[in-house]
Amino acid sequence: MNLVIQPGMTYYRISNLFNIPLQQLINANPYTDPNMLRIGQVVNIPHYDVQEYQIQQGDTLWIISQRFQIPIERILAANPVDPYQLRVGDGILLPIRIDEAVLSFDQPYTFSKLEEDLFLLVNTFPLITLREIGRSVMNKPIYEVSIGEGDKHVHINGSFHANESITTSVIMRFLHDYLVSLSSNEPIRGVDMNTFYNEVTLSLVPMVNPDGVDLLNEGLPEEEEFRDLVLTINNQSTNFNNWKANIRGVDLNNQYPANWEIESNRKRQQPAPRDYPGPSPLSEPEAIAMANLVEEKDFDRVLAFHTQGEVIYWGYEGLEPPEAQTIVEEYSRVSGYVPIRYVDSHAGFKDWFIQEYRRPGYTVELGRGTNPLPFSQFNEIYEESLGIFLSNLTV
Template identity: 55%
Template sequence: MEVVVRNGDSLWHYSQMFHINLQLINDSNRNVDHNNLSEGQRVRIPGFTAQDYQIRPGDTLWSIGQRRSLPLEAITLVNPNLDEKNLNVGQTIKVPTRITWRLVDSGQSYDYFKLMNDIKRLLEVYPFMQIPVIGKTVLGKKIPEIVIGTGEKRVHYNGSFHANEWITTSIIMTFLNDYLLALTNHNLIRGLPMFPLYQQSILSIVPMVNPDGVDLVLHGPPEIENWNKRVVDFNKGSTDFTDWKANIRGVDLNDQFPARWELEKARNQTEPGPRDFVGEKPLSEPEAMAMAKLIKKRDFVRVLAFHTQGEVIYWGFENLEPPESEDIVKEFSRVSGYEPIKTIESYAGCKDWFIQDWKRPGFTIELGRGINPLPLSQFDEIYQKSLGIFLAGLYM
């Protein structure tokens, strides 16, 4: 929500008026001189939207504000040209409304369009987020990163490396939405205040690493010349892509990282297909390259990759993980009930490469139980079990 600055206003004044932490207002207005607001300037107030309201008989701005637990001046800030002494029945004005509900469209099939639409809606209400683009897919879709927080500890979460594991994106975005709601409404999650986590950490999220693959699973072959036939050929003539894990070129993106990649290549598929083809060389695919560049750039203290299924957490690689990894995974297990497993005979994954090259904690969290893609009927159970991991990833 935008308000129009009056003479003498300050961001601190808006913080008090709307009961929003000043840091969140400052971070929502990065291009504004916080100490020198100009009359008529527009600034953004996070956690609110300005909704249309039709004047009813007997209404005054004071009475409308009372019903919304807002002072009269909060209404005048979003209606700068309104004559408050001359309200007419049926007249439409804007009224600040605190967002207390989820905006993310979870609980149903979650494709790239839904992701981008949800990001847009969240950014309108929570402009203290930043949404850089880390790269593009084979088909040219932008891969967004979501960045939130101001601290020194940089933590990264990602989802949908594998196309038929798209429910991970919906789970991650639901957590993000709940985190934002808690920040702007001063709510606790699992008894924990969220603002200290915002101050202590910077959370980086790539909610959908593999948009082309996700859309292929959910909608079938793309209507793009050459690709329609090519992916069907990769899929051995079948138009059922339910079990497809790879990107649109038939490369498994979580077998693309230079961490014993040659071992994974030797035992897996030798040509493009729905799963387990490692590509012609490490980081040959634009989606994997985008993730590698992001990790190199951001200097994360830990990386959490969300997959499905099994309710287990893999936390080691070639005994290169630091001692703190075990402490962290014990906490992840405690808050989720998931089983910690140090390692399995698997190589070339994103967390493997992170552990190998940075000697820092990396985790692959396998959400839910069953056959991929997991049914949406499991959504609430998966979310409740994994919520503690999302939080512990920030407070540990």
């Protein structure tokens, strides 16, 4: 919610009045100098929404405060009104703390739905940062969400593969539950999310491959150029359940310069629904955007969410650091997923990260079955993966 600064207001006073950690309040207003608040200036108050209320006969601020369980001081902060001059019919704003769901998760994400939900979250919870890190082949933004201020920098992404978009839902559900937990001061599985916020800086890219996800979940694109292209690649079939690639038939998780030549020689040699590594490493804008993000942010660890198998791949060519095993054992304990150190595969996102940075990288294969996994598995998969999200605080 927006708050108009009144005489005597400071960030410290606002923090106490609205029961918000001071640093979260400051982070929600990145372009405001906390030491230079001016009367009439507007600041964002995270974790709150406003409800309009019309003054009724007999109302006083005390009566309204008791009816809605809102401290009078908080009502006055949101409404620079004279408490002794309330008039029937006048409207005031009631600051309501957000303590329940803002989003629903009852269907797979499309890009437009993802964008809509991300915009809603950043407007409702202004302490998160949303930015565009690149664009897809079809010019759709690839979004990164950042939250937290800890020294531990963790990155998680989903939907590298088109027919694995349930991973986007899992990431968005965690982000949503995390924000509501911060707002309501209710822990998640006993984990205080304010502590998580203070100790972990989290980077999320919920949908690496928006064009591919929309092909699966919405069907053929409207643009004739891309309609013709995907039909040619897919042998004129409109069944895209087997489609993992981006819109021009390149497997984005075979795009990284970690023995890319091995995958190039033994996999498909032309655009295909799956398993074509592309004409060269990092030929695709989506893969480039992710590589640039990693190089910019210098993450301590990365997790790429895929489906399926309920396993966690965590090694590459013996280059992973010793702590990678400790971390994956905790991930395994809280999820029930089986850790697998080595597999005959190269050129993946986590392979490249381990090779280039010698830091822990993980490919987490959520759920079981045949891709695309039925959305009826979503709640079960989310509960399995929730422990992995939360354990990034402790390991």
